Amino acid sequence: MNMQDIILNLQSFWSKQGCVLAQPYDVETGAGTMNPMTFLRSLGPEPWNVAYVEPSRRPADGRYGENPNRVYQHHQFQVIMKPSPDNIQEVYLESLKALGINPLEHDIRFVEDNWENPAMGAAGLGWEVWLDGMEVTQFTYFQQVGGLEADPVSVELTYGLERLASYIQDKENIYELTWVDGVTYGDIFKQPEYEHSKYTFEISDADKLFRWFEQYEEEAKRAIEESLVFPAYDYVLKCSHTFNLLDARGAISVTERPGYLGRVRGLARRCAKLYVEQRERLGFPMLKEGGEENA
């Protein structure tokens, strides 16, 4: 099964489970969790089910396109269901069947893994799902998002698409994965991997990045003052990505690191709080239709 079909199958599967099929976000994110479709929408009492692919940038993992498993940008297939359905594990296992994985022929395990993203004030409990010893999905019940208690609790499923595909296609090197007939993963991503790695580690300008961080932070605060949560949050994402670039460049010392993370977390918390307030002001519109069945 090529990567495109893996994505199409997952989309069609989760669409049938009632998920909104959203698109990748247009601001740099380090993980599908940071897309506002997850970070903001998992807050507050309104029910919310969504699925999307998220190209996720981790500058420090850039390897100039030379490492068979580590990349600057990988792809996550992200699912959020709020509140978490009672049969979510069974539904998830069905989704593996949709990818041609017959559980009877494999060893599938739920291995304890407690997830935490300190920069976003988010934490959850759950597992990494092992397929014959390989972690293919992060399965998390959010307990806290943006410093706020998750209530109701959302469940987050994050499939690592490259890993899943390299298992399904039996490839050792992700650049050899088939994206679609005649086109490999390497055809699409090898050059950007090289260039982003080179930029991150050699070309990026720390002074500029520091300046941008300050400016994005300022702009996020200004938008928060104006109660504009979505624009504010975009600038929080910008801050986070800029921090990641600086960190990968080795421009932030260990003593400064907690300070920068704290600044991002502070902004993320304010956005989270503001989002819930805004939704409340609007009367939690999405609660009206689906509210009763969840009561």
Add this chain to the structure above:
Amino acid sequence: MPNRDWLLEIGVEEMPARFVPDSLTQLEEKMLHWLDENHIAHGVAETFATPRRLTIRVRDVVEGQADVEEEVRGPAKRIAVGADGGWSKAAVGFARKQGLTTADLVLEEYKGETYVFARRHVKGRATVELLKEGVPEVLSALTFPKSMRWGNRRLRFIRPVRWLVGLFGEEVVPFTWAGVTADKVTRGHRFLGAEATIPVAEQYEDILKEQAVVVDIEARRADIRSQLARLEKEKGWQIPIDGDLLEEVTHLVEFPTALSGSFDEAYLELPASVLITTMREHQRYFPVEDANGKLLPFFITVRNGDECSLGKVAKGNEKVLSARLADARFFFEEDQKLSIEKAVEKLNNVIFFEGLGTIGDHVHRIRALAETLADRLELEDGERKTLLRAADICKFDISTYMVNEFPELSGVMGQVYAKQAGESEDVAEAIEEHYYPRFANDRSPKGSAGTLISLLDKLDGVVAAFSLGIQPTGSQDPYSLRRRAAGVIQILADSTWKSLTLSTLFDLALDQLTEDGWLKRPADEVKDELTAFFDLRLKALLQEEGIRYDIIDALLTGESTTPSLMLDKARVLVREVEKDEFKQVVEGFSRAANLADKGEPGLTINRDLLEAWAERELLATIGNAGEAFTKAEARQDAQGMYDEISKLAPVIHRFFDDVLVMDENVANRNNRLALLQQIDALVSRFALFKKIVFAS
């Protein structure tokens, strides 16, 4: 009606393996406690667990509570009985309130006064009814180190609860908890089984077995063991069984099938500890050895399933392991490029404690303290050189890729890399050993350099944390300060350096922090906190040695002593309490101590006032015993110390027989009290004997 078995199964999403044993213990304790509290007689309890279920079955539970006679105390007789001898209004009202009549009232004495009591016969309720109400409380009372919420529920539990079985014999107890109502339907293995009805509590294991779940923990463990043994025999391998890994794997599967896989022989060039850690910690595999204990390029994994497509499962696992080993080799090769000096320098970029600088600063303090101790202990040149070199580089491997990836290999990698870089065997060994003891009952370091660095590493860690006001509270000890302190005490107890008291070590460590400009609070304040904290650890050490609590109390005097001497003293006292004459000794010392307290502190002895022979004898004996005691103390000879003070006992008794201490003459009285104060001061240097308890 005959008794029935009570079966309770909590069906959950996969629990973390490490929490299963304690959760089961709690379930058993709390369920049985509830039954007892409700006067429901029962037989023994059995427990079962898999990753998806916690189960208890209590045998022979009675049908209902026994009837009980209940008594409620009402007003006192003088109020309850009127002048005419009949029941007063108050008594009638009391009876009514209890739902009874005055015919049910009796008079009884209670704490010296007569009261009216209402007697009521309470009919026992049916067990089924009580369980339905009580079990939710029992389940809600379970606690976990980490718990969570899910869906719309407020309840916290270890993982989401998905089904419940509550079966009293054949009868369902339909209690509701966590949004689920109990029934008699359990769930089998995720892939090999299905839902199944349990007709009667006794058939629990059999029903689950049909659904591919081995629900008995010991049966599952034994099954895994025998499968490993079979593989050993079949392939001619040795599969060393690590108890912790076996325990974890047992709690990761419902239906175990062991299978083997292989990896590229070329990886065997990596240090064995790297291979073993990769397999064991990251993948939960059992490593494989040949008859000589040499690693072979194979591994065993225990699958949660049957024999179907074992080849496919093995192949998938091989792929994962080979990617991990490729990473490990990359790290190993990269690490060779980093010099030890450069690695040490990088420690200046790793935070030690927030607010207390870096690991580099910590190492600097260890090194400075090592130098001080080398002088104090008069180490010879070679030993001293090894110590200082090892102190300088003891943490360098923290800067390596390998330790970054596998923190549990710190020390081990340091030893390997140091040897490769041409450091001496002793230095390399000290680097590895300075992490010992890593947990309770772990061994102490063997070499002197490793021992001293381990001591200083742990000491500085605790002192530094305390200087910031960081202290463990309850179950919270994020910096493992208790473990570090216990390590310090263990090392001192096992060591041959008899002159290192905790008090001296605190002073040295605090001085060093001050010198380096890190100490932000008054040193004596921090020292008091440290003393109290270490006293608790000392107490734990003595308790582990099986020392009686009263002897422990007698020894924790606040006097600064070395842990090894304290242990020796404890052993002396343990021997002495068995002897008949010990009681006499203790009585003498205790009497002296009690009287000594009556005098003004710091009285002095006036020789000229000593009239009686017994007084003069006592003074002479104290002088001699004191000198000999001090010598024995310098030798750290606990038995010698005790022998010296025990010689005082008969003299003390003669003194009490012949002399009246509380004389009317103030000068005489004070003089005798001064004598007793001197005795007490000497004896207390060994122990506070009045804390020792004799069975009457």
